[in-house]
Amino acid sequence: MLTYPQIDPIALQVGPLAVHWYGLTYLAAFGLFTLLGIARLQHPPFAALTGPGAWTRKDVEDILFLGVAGVVIGGRLGYCMFYKPGYYLSHPIEILAIWTPGMSFHGGLLGVIVATIWFAHSRQRPWLQVADFVAPCVPTGLAAGRVGNFINGELWGRFASTDLPWGMVFPQSGSMLPRHPSQVYQFLLEGLLLFVLLWLYARRERREGQVAAAFLVGYGCFRFLAEYFREPDAHLGILSLGMSMGQWLCLPMIAAGVAVWVGKSSPRQLHRPI
Template structure:
């Protein structure tokens, strides 16, 4: 049995300005996106497109900017709507109190989709081409976020067998060992999903299938991880003994599988 190291969430204090580890993990996520985006430009079809539709590093920078907006706005709005709709309906001004915490990945994903639609329309690029470009660059950012969760000692796991070698006691969660679910999510949604998606994207599958693989893969990885993660105290387990996170993953899994199949039936015109 291990004890959570109780790391100070503030990485650096300069007078009244506090730099938090969680903020640094966000910066790491954005830096990883820039790095991977540059490598992604070498993959087909992005390396072969010429003319007005050609891809460049400027596209990576612009997509990142819009994606950050989508993550922050979508993540916050999604949390308010998915997890505490009645509370925020009664306290609408607290929707803007982001310093109190409360972000939803699924809401952030919807925000990123809106950002990608905007980008595709404004740059006259096929939406599914944009989505395929972005998808493999996302999991490492998710992994960075889970590192932040672990440092903060939040979003801990469910109770585990005391004999589990990596069972961990988290402050605020009692004296019994729990699954370090942040680590599980780091490995599943972050590292494993990245490796699989990057490998698949390098094979230049039909347009839209990389994005579909991300939806399906993340949905499956998160669904599995939720079995070890403590559900939100104010929600608990819902119908069929599933958490809110698992229920939100169901449409991702089904939608990703159907999208992957549908994209395989389409004939994509060659872009030059």
């Protein structure tokens, strides 16, 4: 049985200026996205595109900028709507307090979808082509975020057997019983494993939309599994059918991925930019 090592959330402090580890994990996520996006330019079909439709490093930078905005805005709005709708309807001004805890991955995903639709429209490119470009570059950012969760000692797991060698006590949870280090599980599943599988899959030419569909199904399934080991939100608990809110939000995500995959299983057709 392990005990959570109390890690100072501040990585560096100079006078009143404090640099938090969580902020550094965000910077790492953005840096990894940029590096992977540049590498993605060499993958089919993007490497073969020429003329006005060619992809460049400038496209990677623009997608990152819009994606960050989508993550922050969508993640905050998603948390307010999915997890505490009653509270934020009564305190709407607090929705703008993005510096306070409260972000939702599924809300951030919706924000990124809106951002990529905007990008596709502005560049006159098919949206699914843009989604296919972005999808394999995302899991490493998710992995970085889970590292930040662990450093902050948040989003701990459910109680584990005392015989579990890696069971960890999180004193900040209010209990000295061992728990699953679910942040580590999610780091390995939704981060590293999903990245490896998706990156290898995307290196070969696929029908338009299939890489994005693989991301939706892959993340949805891995997150659904990890939720069985993660402590549900205290104010929500376990919902109907014994599932958490995170699991319920994964179901439409998986369904959407399957729908796109099935829809793209027919012979390729010409796509018009949106």
